[in-house]
Amino acid sequence: MSGQTGSLVAGRYLLGDLLGRGGMADVFRANDERLGRPVALKLLRVQAASATDRERFAAEAHTLARLDHPGVVTLLDAGLEDDQPWLAMQLVEGATLASRFTGGSLVPADVAEIGRQVAEGLAYAHACGVVHRDVKPGNILLAPDGRALIADFGIAHLLDGTTRHTAVGQAIGSPAYLAPEQASGGELSGATDVYSLGLLLLEALTGERRFRGTTTEMVYARLQAPPEVPAELPLGWGTLLRAMTSVAPGDRPNADEVATTLAGFDGEDLAAADPEATAPFAAPFAVAEVPVAGRTVEPDGTRVFAGVPAAGDATARPRVHRRAPSFLAAAAVVAVLVLLSGLWLALRDPAPPASSVPPVPSGVPSQLESPLADLHDAIHGGAE
Incomplete structure (x- = not known):
């Protein structure tokens, strides 16, 4: 998966500016083309190596997406593209x-x-x-x-x-x-x-x-x-x-x-x-x-x-x-x-x-x- 400005992730998240880079991931400002809203899109530099890994990732992402609290950045969506995990999160300016x-x-x-x-x-x-x-x-x-x-x-x-x-x-x-x-x-x-x-x-x-x-x-x-x-x-x-x-x-x-x-x-x-x-x-x-x-x-x-x-x-x-x-x-x-x-x-x-x-x-x-x-x-x- 290409993690570059202008790339489209999961067919809906258009990557914009790079917001930050950590040891395991890059975070981009992105636009959800389907819902027309800004998000923070995190691309992780790791791989899900097997079908079991991919199933577990999806199940755990579903659990975390249920967290709903004003003090917690909301996980909006998650998935894998070319076995590379990505996370779409609430964009917090600041x-x-x-x-x-x-x-x-x-x-x-x-x-x-x-x-x-x-x-x-x-x-x-x-x-x-x-x-x-x-x-x-x-x-x-x-x-x-x-x-x-x-x-x-x-x-x-x-x-x-x-x-x-x-x-x-x-x-x-x-x-x-x-x-x-x-x-x-x-x-x-x-x-x-x-x-x-x-x-x-x-x-x-x-x-x-x-x-x-x-x-x-x-x-x-x-x-x-x-x-x-x-x-x-x-x-x-x-x-x-x-x-x-x-x-x-x-x-x-x-x-x-x-x-x-x-x-x-x-x-x-x-x-x-x-x-x-x-x-x-x-x-x-x-x-x-x-x-x-x-x-x-x-x-x-x-x-x-x-x-x-x-x-x-x-x-x-x-x-x-x-x-x-x-x-x-x-x-x-x-x-x-x-x-x-x-x-x-x-x-x-x-x-x-x-x-x-x-x-x-x-x-x-x-x-x-x-x-x-x-x-x-x-x-x-x-x-x-």
């Missing part, structure tokens, strides 16, 4: 949150309002059985009317198990915003998106990304401990962000609770707790988890997640549970087992050349040196 980050930290009132809207959109989708799995500044669109919309909702779900990711450096999830359970191959849930949103809000308030370095350094760091939340942040903000970025998913608030807390911003701080009392999010939260079914490992060693069940599927009923915070003690063991199985989770945030990237972070326990070196080679390519 900038991404990532572009706002280039100027440093944002004012707390804006952070609270943007965060509230994003959390409400996440809560809606989680209730429908869909986990975003790639919440990051580039996927938050800021419309001129003040709305914040989540883009690419469920695209990770749509692609996993449907297409084949075999190229070095391609996978689902941005290393800077991955939750620990994504980095360790654990069960994904709404709590996964809450963690990523916590990192996003922390960066918006401080102007600094919390996890930096090579992919292996970032993955290793978040398996060991939560990100540092500056002590100078007001009490309410600090309490919420520490809860959202807890290593154990069961210790995080759900998206509804995050939205409610952010809605209580009073101009200086979030409606918080009595300073004499314990933190309001100190007790473990009951997190509604949506199981991720059908994990498989491709022959090349890439882990492919088949995604969450379709909304309304009986298997997608939330399971409420609490987890003891023993994750920290087991993190190193989990990392060894998972990394030895060939897990690599790098999105196409541009990776530096292999020659400039140290294979293993300094200070890593000896038993992790070999697995992390293997992870480095999987992402950046082995030495020539």
